[in-house]
Amino acid sequence: MSIAARTPPQPGDALAGLTPATLKAIEAARPGYTPERGKAFLAFQSRLAGELLNHRVIVANRYTAWFSKGEQNEAQIRAFVVQFSVFSNQFLIAQLNKVINADTLEGMRASKEILANELGVAFRKPGESRTARAGGYDPEHVDTEGSVQGGIFHFEAGHIEWLWSIAKHLGLSFDHIGRRRHGTPATRFFCDELIRLYGGESYEISQAASYAVENWAAAGFWKELTEGFSRYNATHGTRIPTGFFVWHDRLEGQHARHTQEELEEYYFQGALDEDAFIRYGNEMLDGVAAFWDGLEQERQVLASA
Numbered sequence: 339m340s341i342a343a344r345t346p347p348q349p350g351d352a353l354a355g356l357t358p359a360t361l362k363a364i365e366a367a368r369p370g371y372t373p374e375r376g377k378a379f380l381a382f383q384s385r386l387a388g389e390l391l392n393h394r395v396i397v398a399n400r401y402t403a404w405f406s407k408g409e410q411n412e413a414q415i416r417a418f419v420v421q422f423s424v425f426s427n428q429f430l431i432a433q434l435n436k437v438i439n440a441d442t443l444e445g446m447r448a449s450k451e452i453l454a455n456e457l458g459v460a461f462r463k464p465g466e467s468r469t470a471r472a473g474g475y476d477p478e479h480v481d482t483e484g485s486v487q488g489g490i491f492h493f494e495a496g497h498i499e500w501l502w503s504i505a506k507h508l509g510l511s512f513d514h515i516g517r518r519r520h521g522t523p524a525t526r527f528f529c530d531e532l533i534r535l536y537g538g539e540s541y542e543i544s545q546a547a548s549y550a551v552e553n554w555a556a557a558g559f560w561k562e563l564t565e566g567f568s569r570y571n572a573t574h575g576t577r578i579p580t581g582f583f584v585w586h587d588r589l590e591g592q593h594a595r596h597t598q599e600e601l602e603e604y605y606f607q608g609a610l611d612e613d614a615f616i617r618y619g620n621e622m623l624d625g626v627a628a629f630w631d632g633l634e635q636e637r638q639v640l641a642s643a
């Protein structure tokens with residue numbers, strides 16, 4: 339028998355998998371934080387793995403897998419940029435509703451961080467000087483960490499303007515992007531679901547939708563899109579700027595760290611209805627899947643364009 343095997347079991351072993359913040363809270367016996375709740379949360383976490391996070395749009399996105407190869411023709415890449423720009427603009431509405439529907443000051447501010455940044459306020463790390471940084475508002479150089487508090491607004495740092503710089507490269511005019519009427523029924527359905535669920539009035543539903551959206555966004559599709567553009571540029575001898583996608587990929591890398599902590603906090607501090615959380619999370623992901631399915635259909639139609 340090895341020495342390790344003779345080590346007596348540690349009281350925290352049954353709680354392995356919880357974030358350090360939660361383990362500390364249990365140790366300190368904070369209200370709502372008990373070892374039993376900890377075990378119940380871990381059981382819920384396994385349910386999420388088997389009933390939500392295995393959604394096809396997270397584990398097998400056919401469209402982004404195809405896109406990453408960089409084999410699209412011009413019509414296909416343009417169609418992608420148009421649909422993505424519609425989503426990007428409609429997302430502002432969902433995010434504004436999330437700000438309005440927040441039920442705590444902290445929640446409202448967290449949502450405002452995202453909204454203001456989308457519109458063009460760069461994140462600023464504590465202590466960072468207020469003068470514009472080298473690299474300006476080029477997404478390749480803009481921070482993904484910090485707060486919009488005390489940050490500087492630039493029109494050119496609005497995410498839609500980053501997308502516009504891509505669209506211009508592809509010969510699209512401004513009035514061909516961003517507006518709802520340019521969205522396919524699939525894209526519009528996705529945007530409506532974002533507004534209904536993610537930006538909805540029910541805190542319970544919007545928490546589930548946020549968790550679902552964040553896990554989808556952290557699943558690697560930004561990297562696949564960046565790869566696709568880089569490969570397309572190499573084959574076509576073009577220089578479509580990829581900063582928009584690179585920036586979002588960097589951002590999601592950090593979001594993933596916070597998502598788990600947020601879920602645990604929500605679980606321990608409130609009365610989360612597990613079945614409802616899973617149901618609404620899946621409804622949101624079905625909306626996300628509709629968007630990519632729409633793009634998949636469109637690219638097949640445009641294959642011979």
Ligand SMILES: [Fe+2]
Pocket residue numbers: 456497586
């Ligand atoms: Fe964005």
